[in-house]
Amino acid sequence: MAASTNMFSYKETNNWFKACLALKITKDGLANFLKTELQTAHTAVGISCGNCSTEKLIPCPTLPYCNKRKRHYCPFHKSQKPQQCFRCDQVKQNITLHHRYNTPSWRNTDAKKWTSDFWEIGKCFLPPDGYSSVLSVHESDFNGIISIMLNCTHFQNCLSSSCLSPPPPDRRSPLEMVLVFQARESY
Ligand SMILES: [Zn+2]
Numbered sequence: 001m002a003a004s005t006n007m008f009s010y011k012e013t014n015n016w017f018k019a020c021l022a023l024k025i026t027k028d029g030l031a032n033f034l035k036t037e038l039q040t041a042h043t044a045v046g047i048s049c050g051n052c053s054t055e056k057l058i059p060c061p062t063l064p065y066c067n068k069r070k071r072h073y074c075p076f077h078k079s080q081k082p083q084q085c086f087r088c089d090q091v092k093q094n095i096t097l098h099h100r101y102n103t104p105s106w107r108n109t110d111a112k113k114w115t116s117d118f119w120e121i122g123k124c125f126l127p128p129d130g131y132s133s134v135l136s137v138h139e140s141d142f143n144g145i146i147s148i149m150l151n152c153t154h155f156q157n158c159l160s161s162s163c164l165s166p167p168p169p170d171r172r173s174p175l176e177m178v179l180v181f182q183a184r185e186s187y
Pocket residue numbers: 048049050051052085086087088089
C-alpha cells in the first residue's frame with residue numbers, strides 16, 4: 001500500500017495519469033459525434049446484399065491479405081473463394097472512394113454486416129489490424145476514433161479545415177500530430 005501511495009507523489013506518474021484521463025475524456029466526448037456522422041457515411045456507401053463475406057469480395061491475390069507461401073493455398077481465402085457481387089462490389093468501391101488513402105482495412109470488417117451495422121463501415125477506416133473484435137464506437141480506443149476521422153473523407157464536411165490542413169498525409173496536420181503524440185505517450 002505504501003508503495004502505491006508513493007507512486008502517486010511522482011510528478012511523471014501523475015502526468016501520465018492525467019494524459020490517460022484526458023485521452024479517455026476526449027474519446028468519450030467524440031464518440032457520439034463519430035456515431036452520428038458514421039451513420040450518414042453508412043447511408044452514402046449504399047446497400048450491400050448481406051450474404052457476401054469480406055473474403056469473397058477481395059480478389060486473390062491482394063496484398064497484404066493474401067500472403068501465399070504455398071502456390072495453391074491462400075490463408076486469407078482458405079474458407080471463402082473470391083466471387084463477384086454487383087451490390088457488394090459497389091459498396092466496396094464506395095468505401096474505397098471514401099478512404100483518404102484508398103486503402104480500407106478489410107481485415108477489420110465483416111462485409112455481411114455492412115447493411116445492418118454502420119460500425120462495420122467505420123471499421124474500414126481504422127488502422128489495418130487489431131480492431132476486428134471491437135464491437136462499437138464506444139469500445140474503440142482514442143487512436144481508433146482519430147484514425148476514422150482522419151481516414152474517412154466524410155469528416156472533411158464536419159471538421160474545421162484547420163484540423164485537416166495541411167491535408168494528410170502530412171505530419172503537420174493537427175489530427176496526425178495527435179496520433180504521433182499519443183503513440184509517443186504510450187511508450
Ligand atoms: Zn453480395
